Amino acid sequence: MKKKIQIKDIANELNISITTVSFVINGKAQEKNISKAVTKKVLDLVEKWGYQPNTLAKSLRTGKTNVIGFLVDDISEPFFSRIAHHLDQKASENGYKILFSSTHNSYEKAIELLQIFRDRHVDGYIMALPEGFEAETKKLIETNTPVVLFDRYVQELQTDYVVIDNAGATFNATQHLINNGYQNIGFVTLETDLQQMVDRLAGYEKAMEEHKLPATIKKVKYQRSELTSIEQMTAFFSSEKQLDAVIFSANYICLDGLRTLKQMEISPALKPALLSFDDFELLEFYTPPITAVAQPVQEIAESLMKILLSKLESKEQESAFKQIVLSTKLIERESTLPKNQHKKRE
Structure with missing residues (x-):
């Protein structure tokens, strides 16, 4: 050798x-x-x-490894994988590498990954905050290591973040359905305290309340188990036959919702109008194509890298946090055509 x-x-x-x-x-x-x-x-x-x-030896001399830690629930989810793709491009352009990782909704896994990042002396972190991980994230921030959150944030944590207007986006999506003649609109979401999900539910409830329409909400106990979520949604759709439209609060919830409707063998004519928060490729090719709230993935990634690089390359400790809220776009497709054109969705 x-x-x-x-x-x-x-x-x-x-x-x-x-x-x-x-x-x-x-x-x-x-x-x-x-x-x-x-x-x-x-x-x-x-x-x-x-x-x-030797990279580690060099990092000890310079104080930098040019490595960034990236932590999310599941990098295989369309939203996170697209964010990762754009971040990788931006990092390479600026001489950085990214360590990509998934917690799989496990606190223990998140702790383990954080320790690996520390052992690798990463320069900074980009994180979609794991549920129940607030205290550990606060400790990390207090070490003066740059941390930029995205997708979700905690109001009590003083740090940089890039998020979208979740409440406004869901309000507008619900308004779209109401304007198209739908009044019995259901909302399927997670049983969780994650801020982005709380905000999405709030946007739906506000729109329904303003129009004096009944809110019908299903909170799914989601354990990354397709079978469990399908069983819960089957019970929901069976008991709420009056629904003429349904909003899913995330793309993976929408995916399980589509599986549920298929298993229930509901005819296209009886199927409610469907709308997903988070657009992904499958929705465009489903029959009928499904309307979705599209997040500005590239803009999110660019904002994350811009904030983190400014922290990493600044010779002085920046006191002001950069907290960015971006707008979304509603992609209107045939699944939410006006109710009087419902048969066109068959």
């Missing part, structure tokens, strides 16, 4: 000190008054031998 080249090998070959080689490799030759001739010899030998500096 080929021996790994070390700084001392270069120093011995050129008969100079290890310190001199280290200064040259780390771009400090001019600062340390090392001659151009010696600098050239070191760099030429580095290129010839293909020397690769």
Whole structure:
């Protein structure tokens, strides 16, 4: 096996000190008054031998690893995977790498991943805050390590975040259904205290209240188990036959909702108008195509990187937090055509 080249090998070959080689490799030759001739010899030998500096050792000298930790519930979900794709591009453009990870809604897993990030000396964190992880996140923020939250936030945590106007987006989506003649509108969401879900429910309730319409809400106990959620939704749709429209508060809930309706073998003519919070590719090709609230994924990713890079590259501790709230777009498709055109959705 080929021996790994070390700084001392270069120093011995050129008969100079290890310190001199280290200064040259780390771009400090001019600062340390090392001659151009010696600098050239070191760099030429580095290129010839293909020397690769130890990343951890370099981080201890510079205080930076150029690595960012990314923590979400499940990176396979369409929203998170698209965010990850754009973040990876932006990070590479700026000389950073990202460690991507999923907690799978497990507190223990989140703690384990956070420790791995610490061991790798990551420079900063981008996180969709795991439920029940507020105290650990607060401790992390108090170490002055840059932390930028997205998708969800906790009002008590003083940090940077990028979120969308969840309440306004759901209000507008509900208003869209009401304007199209639907009055018995159900809302399927999670049984959770996560702020973004609380805000989405609030937007729906506000729209229904303003129009003096009855709110019909199903809170699913979601344990990442398709069967469990389908059983709960089957019971809901069976008992709420009056519903002429349904809003799903997240794309994975919508996906299980579609599976539920298929298993129940409800005919297209009797199927309620469907609307999903979070757009994803399947909705466009479903029959009929499903209306969705589309989050500005690229803008979210760009805002996250812009905030984090400003923190990482600033030589002074920034006191003001950047807290960005972005707007969404309602993608109108055939699933929510005006009620008097309902048969066109068959």
